[in-house]
Amino acid sequence: KAGVTQTPRYLIKTRGQQVTLSCSPISGHRxxxxxxxxxxxxxxxxxxxxxxxxxxxxxFPGRFSGRQFSNSxxxxxxxTLELGDxxxxxxxxxxxxxxxSLWTGELFFGEGSRxxxx
Amino acid sequence: xxxVTQIPAxxxxxxxxxxxxxxxxxDSAIYNLQWFRQDPGKGLTSLLLIQSSQRExxxxxxxASLDKSSGRSTLYIAASQPGDSATYLCAVGSNYQLIWxxxxxxxxxx
Numbered sequence: 001k002a003g004v005t006q007t008p009r010y011l012i013k014t015r016g017q018q019v020t021l022s023c024s025p026i027s028g029h030r031x032x033x034x035x036x037x038x039x040x041x042x043x044x045x046x047x048x049x050x051x052x053x054x055x056x057x058x059x060f061p062g063r064f065s066g067r068q069f070s071n072s073x074x075x076x077x078x079x080t081l082e083l084g085d086x087x088x089x090x091x092x093x094x095x096x097x098x099x100x101s102l103w104t105g106e107l108f109f110g111e112g113s114r115x116x117x118x
Numbered sequence: 119x120x121x122v123t124q125i126p127a128x129x130x131x132x133x134x135x136x137x138x139x140x141x142x143x144x145d146s147a148i149y150n151l152q153w154f155r156q157d158p159g160k161g162l163t164s165l166l167l168i169q170s171s172q173r174e175x176x177x178x179x180x181x182a183s184l185d186k187s188s189g190r191s192t193l194y195i196a197a198s199q200p201g202d203s204a205t206y207l208c209a210v211g212s213n214y215q216l217i218w219x220x221x222x223x224x225x226x227x228x
Contacts, residue, residue, distance in 0.1 A: 088159075
């Protein structure tokens with residue numbers, strides 16, 4: 001069974017640009033969540049999608065957005081990039097389907113997309 | 119506000135030793151607690167998931183315990199190996215969020 005796939009793995013952007021990251025969950029998983037990991041702030045929750053609906057959202061500005069497609073694949077977008085957006089962006093899928101699956105079910109992570117903003 | 123702390127931040131031990139990593143949380147009203155492993159530049163691998171009603175979980179050489187009343191979880195690694203070198207993170211499901219510790223960087227010396 002294929003794991004969680006994130007693309008691209010590495011990318012470099014300049015301030016003011018926008019970026020789109022993609023995540024394909026494990027087959028059959030309908031919950032996809034996104035996280036930002038930086039040396040200073042550690043892991044922080046961005047948002048979670050289930051059946052194309054955003055169920056939960058972390059404390060990030062509106063420049064960070066996401067969506068989920070009918071095949072459960074998810075994308076996140078960051079507009080007007082800032083230097084502080086440089087981070088490892090991780091996607092996780094979960095087999096749990098309950099409303100609280102984000103924090104009750106087991107999470108399976110992708111390798112991440114490392115974004116560098118110059 | 120739930121806060122999760124992991125101590126120590128880094129640990130270096132010789133191969134073969136048994137070791138304990140600690141995770142503490144401030145609010146005992148949790149749904150579950152998960153331990154993850156992260157290799158440099160990689161994603162996270164789930165090691166053990168303990169639901170709030172459970173006291174411990176075991177997988178191979180790993181054993182994780184949960185004591186909600188004291189706000190603590192420990193990850194016990196038996197007979198450590200160089201391949202166990204990684205950063206270990208705990209995450210607590212609480213108050214409709216997933217709260218992460220900063221991690222313990224573990225180095226096992228051959």
